[in-house]
Amino acid sequence: MTSVSPHKKAKALKPTSRRPAKELCSECGLCDTYYIHYVKEACAFINQQIGDLETQAHNRPRNLDNPDELYFGVHQDMMAARKQQPIEGAQWTGIVSSLAIEMLNRGIVEGVVCVQNTKEDRFQPMPIIARTPEEILAARVNKPTLSPNLSVLEEIEKSGMKRLLVIGVGCQIQALRAVEKQLGLEKLYVLGTPCVDNVTRAGLQKFLETTSRSPETVVHYEFMQDFRVHFKHEDGSTETVPFFGLKTNKLKDVFAPSCMSCFDYVNSLADLVVGYMGAPFGWQWIVVRNDTGKEMLDLVKDQLDTQPVMSQGNRKEAVQQSIPAYDKAVTLPMWAAKLMGVVIERIGPKGLEYARFSIDSHFTRNYLYVKRNHPEKLEAHVPEYAKRIVEQYKLPE
Numbered sequence: 234m235t236s237v238s239p240h241k242k243a244k245a246l247k248p249t250s251r252r253p254a255k256e257l258c259s260e261c262g263l264c265d266t267y268y269i270h271y272v273k274e275a276c277a278f279i280n281q282q283i284g285d286l287e288t289q290a291h292n293r294p295r296n297l298d299n300p301d302e303l304y305f306g307v308h309q310d311m312m313a314a315r316k317q318q319p320i321e322g323a324q325w326t327g328i329v330s331s332l333a334i335e336m337l338n339r340g341i342v343e344g345v346v347c348v349q350n351t352k353e354d355r356f357q358p359m360p361i362i363a364r365t366p367e368e369i370l371a372a373r374v375n376k377p378t379l380s381p382n383l384s385v386l387e388e389i390e391k392s393g394m395k396r397l398l399v400i401g402v403g404c405q406i407q408a409l410r411a412v413e414k415q416l417g418l419e420k421l422y423v424l425g426t427p428c429v430d431n432v433t434r435a436g437l438q439k440f441l442e443t444t445s446r447s448p449e450t451v452v453h454y455e456f457m458q459d460f461r462v463h464f465k466h467e468d469g470s471t472e473t474v475p476f477f478g479l480k481t482n483k484l485k486d487v488f489a490p491s492c493m494s495c496f497d498y499v500n501s502l503a504d505l506v507v508g509y510m511g512a513p514f515g516w517q518w519i520v521v522r523n524d525t526g527k528e529m530l531d532l533v534k535d536q537l538d539t540q541p542v543m544s545q546g547n548r549k550e551a552v553q554q555s556i557p558a559y560d561k562a563v564t565l566p567m568w569a570a571k572l573m574g575v576v577i578e579r580i581g582p583k584g585l586e587y588a589r590f591s592i593d594s595h596f597t598r599n600y601l602y603v604k605r606n607h608p609e610k611l612e613a614h615v616p617e618y619a620k621r622i623v624e625q626y627k628l629p630e
């Protein structure tokens with residue numbers, strides 16, 4: 234007699250039902266499947282367990298006494314890289330899409346969880362299990378909105394797939410790692426991107442309308458290492474807006490409460506992470522966390538230019554000054570914001586120090602947010618590494 238896994242008896246929530254993590258839900262997709270059975274243990278916002286899952290995924294804990302591991306998580310290698318032939322329309326040079334295509338073409342995996350957009354709306358996420366390179370390519374570029382990537386998990390079990398690649402951001406990957414053993418896979422590969430300041434689709438609209446000169450033609454944007462937001466428009470033109478000129482007073486509530494409470498910016502549980510913030514302008518940043526990640530990266534190394542990571546400048550003062558400025562929602566006049574952008578680009582933090590600047594500013598902001606809005610969660614929800622990072626700064630009450 235075959236026994237039915239207990240989760241198969243559970244029922245996915247209706248799209249309109251309130252999620253177990255309530256306002257902190259990041260819509261990761263787990264609760265759209267019968268894996269909701271595990272939500273109390275698996276949800277990143279109900280049960281923060283990055284430390285235990287790091288040991289499970291990478292066979293050892295993060296070394297908190299190693300300054301690079303404290304910030305960037307368990308890793309065996311880091312580098313800056315870019316594709317020799319970038320993929321047109323990718324977020325950066327398309328390392329993520331290229332890797333996924335290579336794994337599928339070589340038969341290393343049978344499917345790839347990634348996120349396309351709906352026909353009607355280029356920023357409305359539509360998670361899929363891609364089974365062809367064309368489907369992976371159609372998922373390139375960020376959907377800068379909360380995306381229920383794990384909503385396809387039931388399909389995986391039903392399809393009988395045994396070797397799978399999942400592309401995702403930290404909160405999705407945390408829930409995935411927690412249910413990994415229940416998926417019936419022989420091998421799971423996890424390709425992560427860093428993630429911060431995500432928004433609902435409505436929040437994205439507000440951000441575009443308050444920040445861009447032409448919100449309806451934006452096809453792509455990124456907060457770049459030169460301290461500017463770069464918008465790319467349909468006609469191929471680029472618009473840049475200095476971070477310091479953002480209308481902080483109008484944008485304060487735009488970020489999702491989940492992202493204001495997140496301390497997994499660097500996607501600690503992925504095998505391989507591909508972002509940009511630890512690399513010089515124009516380059517991507519790669520963090521190889523374990524042997525599986527190395528195996529994945531080796532598949533595309535001949536398509537990449539690489540260089541060692543570098544670090545320059547000192548972030549500390551800029552971070553300390555940004556804390557009360559954000560708290561009081563100060564917005565500089567545009568001329569001052571531009572000037573400040575130019576100065577900080579010349580003398581400011583670069584490479585890994587820029588990544589630390591971004592981590593410090595977000596962790597201090599998020600620590601204050603959790604302390605003020607969910608004080609009962611603060612102790613258990615903030616991982617030890619984040620507490621050590623936040624302790625370096627003086628925070629307002």
Ligand code: FAD
Pocket residue numbers: 320322323324325326327328329330331346347348349358372373374375376377378379380382400401402426427428429430431455507508509510511517518
């Ligand atoms: P591409 O080849 O264009 O592929 C992009 C992949 O991302 C696709 O496979 C797609 O499935 C997946 N994807 C798109 N949107 C989502 C989503 N909402 N949720 C889950 N998966 C998605 N990097 C940093 O270094 N610092 C940051 O602050 C930072 N913030 C980010 C914020 C968000 C919301 C996202 C989605 C990513 C962020 N990244 C950040 C990662 C970075 O922007 C690039 O995605 C990464 O460098 C890969 O670029 P690429 O050209 O190789 O990707």
Ligand code: SF4
Pocket residue numbers: 252253254255257258259260261262263264265272275276277278279404408
């Ligand atoms: Fe469920 Fe994911 Fe929301 Fe947590 S974040 S409540 S696991 S959908």
